[in-house]
Amino acid sequence: xxxxxxxxxxxxxxxxxxxxxxxxxxxxxxxxxxxxxxxxxxxxxxxxxxxxxxxxxxxxxxxxxxxxxxxxxxxxxxxxxxxxxxxxxxxxxxxxxxxxxxxxxxxxxxxxxxxxxxxxxxxxxxxxxxxxxxxxxxxxxxxxxxxxxxxxxxxxxxxxxxxxxxxxxxxxxxxxxxxxxxxxxxxxxxxxxxxxxxxxxxxxxxxxxxxxxxxxxxxxxxxxxxxxxxxxxxxxxxxxxxxxxxxxxxxxxxxxxxxxxxxxxxx
Numbered sequence: 001x002x003x004x005x006x007x008x009x010x011x012x013x014x015x016x017x018x019x020x021x022x023x024x025x026x027x028x029x030x031x032x033x034x035x036x037x038x039x040x041x042x043x044x045x046x047x048x049x050x051x052x053x054x055x056x057x058x059x060x061x062x063x064x065x066x067x068x069x070x071x072x073x074x075x076x077x078x079x080x081x082x083x084x085x086x087x088x089x090x091x092x093x094x095x096x097x098x099x100x101x102x103x104x105x106x107x108x109x110x111x112x113x114x115x116x117x118x119x120x121x122x123x124x125x126x127x128x129x130x131x132x133x134x135x136x137x138x139x140x141x142x143x144x145x146x147x148x149x150x151x152x153x154x155x156x157x158x159x160x161x162x163x164x165x166x167x168x169x170x171x172x173x174x175x176x177x178x179x180x181x182x183x184x185x186x187x188x189x190x191x192x193x194x195x196x197x198x199x200x201x202x203x204x205x206x207x208x209x210x211x212x213x214x215x216x217x218x219x220x221x222x223x224x225x226x227x228x229x230x231x232x233x234x235x236x237x238x239x240x241x242x243x244x245x246x247x248x249x250x251x252x253x254x255x256x257x258x259x260x261x262x263x264x265x266x267x
Contacts, residue, residue: 001172001180002259006073007058007104008032008144009043009219012176017258019066020206022251024149025178027064029107031073031085032116032144033094036101041118041144044219046134048121050098052078054224061086070106107144115141123218123231127238148248151214153177156191157245165236169227174220175245181263192247199266205255207266213244220245 005012008029019026033042044053055078062071072085075094083093091103107116116139124132139145153175161170172180179202183191195210202208216237223229237243 002257003173003176003178003180004028005058005176006031006060007056007075008041009045009053010075011054011057011224013059015259017256019064019254019256020150020202020251021066021254023143024145024251025257026066027060027070028149028178029144030070031058031104031106033098033102034105034116036095036103039117040136041105041116041139042098042102043118044222045118045120045217047218047222048134049119052222054222056097073104075104107142115139116144118146121218123221123234125231125235125238127235127243147214148211149251150179150208150249151175151177151246152179152181152192152195152208152210152249153214153246154181154183154187154191156183156187156189157241160189161233161236161240161245164240165232168230168232168236170233171227174224174227174233175214175216176219177246179257190241190244193241193244195247195265199252200249201264201266202257203255203261205253206251206257207253208249209252210247210249212248213242214246214248215243216245217243 002015002018003012004025004027035042042050057076059074060071061074064070075083077097083090095101117136119134119136121134122128122130158170196212198210200208221231221234237245
C-alpha cells in the first residue's frame with residue numbers, strides 16, 4: 001500500500017503509484033494548519049487542544065506532477081462540507097471547524113528553509129520520554145514532516161503487535177505510513193528494525209536509506225474512522241519496541257513506486 005497525506009495530520013490518499021522525489025512522495029505533507037495565535041503548526045499530536053484531526057480528510061484537486069506547480073487541495077470537514085485551498089475564505093471555514101483562528105500554510109515555496117514548530121502531548125504511559133505534558137519540537141527546515149521524509153511499515157510488525165496486545169485493533173492506517181511492505185510467512189517480529197543503516201531498492205528506480213526507527217506518539221491511540229480510541233496501542237509499542245512502529249528513510253535515488261513493486265535489501 002502507498003499513502004500520501006497532503007495536509008499534515010489530516011487523513012490522506014491511498015495511491016496505486018507515486019513519484020518519489022528528494023522530498024519524499026510527491027505532495028506528501030506539503031500543507032499544514034497553523035495556529036494564528038502562536039504561529040505553531042497544529043496537529044493530532046496535541047489532541048487536547050485540537051480535537052480529532054482525523055475527522056478531516058485531504059486530497060489533491062489533481063495529481064501532483066514533477067516540474068509542475070503543486071495543485072490545490074480539497075479538505076473534507078467533519079460535517080461533510082468540502083473546502084479547497086483555492087477559495088478566499090478558507091481560513092474562516094477552517095477556523096470555524098477547529099474552534100480557533102487558523103490558516104492553511106504551504107511549505108516549499110520559493111525555496112525557503114525556515115523551521116516550523118509544533119506541539120506534542122505525551123500521555124501518562126510508562127516508557128515515554130515525558131508523561132502527561134506538552135512539549136514543543138522543531139520540524140525539519142523547509143518541511144512539515146516530523147523527523148524524516150519517508151515512513152515504511154511492514155505487515156510483520158502489525159502482526160507482531162496484534163500478538164502482543166490481542167485486545168487492540170492494529171491496522172496500518174493507525175500509524176500513517178507512506179509505504180506498507182507485505183512480508184512473507186517466514187518474516188516475524190519487528191522486521192524493519194534490521195533495515196536500519198541499510199539501503200533498500202523499491203522497483204527498478206527508487207532507493208531509500210533507512211535511518212532509524214519511527215517513534216510513535218499519542219496520534220496512534222486516537223479514534224480513526226471505525227478504529228476506537230485505545231491507549232494500549234501506544235503502550236504496546238513502548239513496552240516491546242521502544243515506542244517504534246516502522247522505520248524512517250531518506251531518498252537516495254528518485255523515481256516512481258507502484259503498488260506491488262518488489263522491495264530488496266541491498267546492503
